[in-house]
Amino acid sequence: MTVEALRTFCHEVKPNPLHQRRALEKSAENNPFALIPYKPNYILPVTYSKGRTEPYKNLDSEYDFDDVEIKFQVSLKYIVAEDFMTPGFDVQLAFTSVSWWQAYNSDSSSPFRETNYEPEMIFQYSEPWDLFGLPVAITALSLNHQSNGQSGSLSRSWNRIIGTMAFAHDDVVWAVRGWWRVPEDEKLTPDSSQGDDNPDIEKYLGYGDLNMVWKLPYSNSLDFKLRNNLRSDNKGSIQVGWSFPLSKHLFGYVEYFNGYGESLIYYDQHVSRVGVGFRLTNWL
Secondary structure, eight states: OOHHHHHHHHHOOOOOHHHHHHHHHHHHHTOTTOOEEOSOEEEEEEEEOOOOOTTTTTSSSOOOOOSEEEEEEEEEEEEEESSOSSTTEEEEEEEEEEEEEOTTOGGGTOOEEEEEEEEEEEEEEOSOEEETTEEEOEEEEEEEEEEOOOOGGGOOEEEEEEEEEEEEETTEEEEEEEEEEOOOOOOSSTTOSSSOSOTTHHHHHTTEEEEEEEEOGGGOEEEEEEEEOOSSSOOEEEEEEEEEESSSSOEEEEEEEEESOSSSTTTTSOEEEEEEEEEEEOOO
16 A cells, blocks of 8 residues: 555545544533543442552551452543634543442451542644644643552652544544653652652653554444553553443443553552443543
8 A cells, every 4th residue: 555545545534433522522511410521431340450468568557458349430521611712722621530449348348449530631632633644633732640649658649741642543543642750859758748759650651652442333342551661671551441332321341451550559560450340431
């Protein structure tokens, strides 16, 4: 296939899933009772991952976590300004929380083992433009904070500026993200409330990720997230999700994760997890 043929293939006029989603979001903006999903909203009543004690073993309290726990994500956004200064440029506020809940661990009073909080301010441009002949559907720059709300040696947090470019063709959407971490001062003591909680986090989570969503027949979809630190001491992760319809607005959901960075508390530990549950909203 020639370069010209590839450009023609990518520019064929077909429904763009990203722009279809944006049109639905615009219609929801007119409803004062509607909340707009950002990332998928889901609950996995059963997940399995071999428990780890590394972040907790030096604490006075005993932590005896089960391998089976509940994981769920809540993710919403609000469009602050639409078509701000130019058509297609929006300013958005978003908030995502992911929780790992030891609901079946009655011996330890069923604690929430970890919750990650992620507020963002997003500047998004949804008018298409060309990058070396390939059409970019969505371009975004976001100010991102992520933390686990803990204190002392269990505290984890970082601030990033994230750039995103998303491409779409037929029923496949892929997005490339790259980020720059805002520097923080070194902690004076390990338990200090000031300073960098995790100075080596980029060693494990790298400087970006690659995401892909594939819409399949009969309202099925597959999504993938790949991440790598791009170092000789290779660290990375892969997450695969499959959603399938159970009713008009409810989907079954299976998720598999392997690698580093599933949660902030375990950012520097290799985790494998599989979970089964339900999705209320999908990417597309």
